[in-house]
Amino acid sequence: MSATPAVGRPRAFDEEAVLDRAAEVFWRHGYDGASLSALTSAMGINRPSLYSTFGSKEQLFRRAFARYHEEKLADTRAALDRPTAYAAVRAYLCVSADGLTAGNQPPGCLSIQGGLACAPGNAGISDVLAAGRAGTEAALEERLARAVREGDLPEDTDISGLARFVMALSEGHAVHAAAGASREELQASIDMAMRAVPLRP
Amino acid sequence: MSATPAVGRPRAFDEEAVLDRAAEVFWRHGYDGASLSALTSAMGINRPSLYSTFGSKEQLFRRAFARYHEEKLADTRAALDRPTAYAAVRAYLCVSADGLTAGNQPPGCLSIQGGLACAPGNAGISDVLAAGRAGTEAALEERLARAVREGDLPEDTDISGLARFVMALSEGHAVHAAAGASREELQASIDMAMRAVPLRP
DNA sequence: CACCATGTGTACCGAGCGGTAGACTGGGCC
């Protein structure tokens, strides 16, 4: 599907580039609100090309989201790679807030705007988004577990509770960003939140 | 529209009761994902009754959401009516988490599942939801301002930042609840968050 | 008890949905 075959007319578009355009439409309008016409028009290709390449609207979404999520997860892992849990959490929240308010993409987060609640036939969309968010939360929790091992957080820290807290906060920031909150407004919320992380630097 | 006229065939349903059923459908499937067939079937009335009573799908949503939001806002105000900011914030987060995981209604929150991102023609839906959330955040901030006046919070507290932090957290909890998080899991996150509120009880 | 304003039920509207058939296009390979 993705490898260019030796024979035949070559594809006139870059698969990953059009996935990014598709992600943007899903991001702005949600899965149910993103029509095939809006998608093909944003992607610059027409329906048969879309269907022969991606198979269906749902598979297109899964591909677009997977690409989006891998990129975000890489950013998250990079942010978490700080010497202390405090610095790691702060970096994660800041990087997240930056992404939520970056000017070159829709405000907020595809994992949430994509379809927290979907039409009855599209429940799988909500599931794949929830799985993505759970993956990010797991990365957070893993970093906190490491901090406990390293003596950077107290032995009795509820790391899954703390990871859930940090994740929930960044999800809430996504909701705020989708409604127009600025980077500075999110930063004020982060400053408050950082009081909650045990062991200041 | 709402007052029963003296003459003519009487209405066979209770207007506010069917609004609650409608809210549940919007809540589960979002505005775009809630079809008129699903709505009428859940409400137990048929299309012409719905249209003569409420006017359109969008007006139905606005009425259903207004009812939902007024009720939640009353709960919020009641929870915030505690002697200290600490107790008020904690009560708000707990009442919120209870509502997000109550068994007799869909998990999560209509203000968020209803339509963070909508089809291009339905942008007004996202706006009315955002306005509702902003109203809740304003109630929080007002309570914190009172706490500063009463000397319960330090003079230099960033009350809007703190209100935004608390609101964002409860929005994140809504996202978690929509994905199946339990009341206990949200409670662990609340316990973490409460470290961030200045002046313990 | 006939009237009549209103609510309810069926059956339908045009539009747009997600998805596809089939003719045409164009570049690598012998």
Added chain:
DNA sequence: GGCCCAGTCTACCGCTCGGTACACATGGTG
């Protein structure tokens, strides 16, 4: 340079969408 085959294009499919026309049911009022 002619063949081949994947990609692209136009035009269309059946279906469901949000919304409505119109005939019938209902019950208080004179």
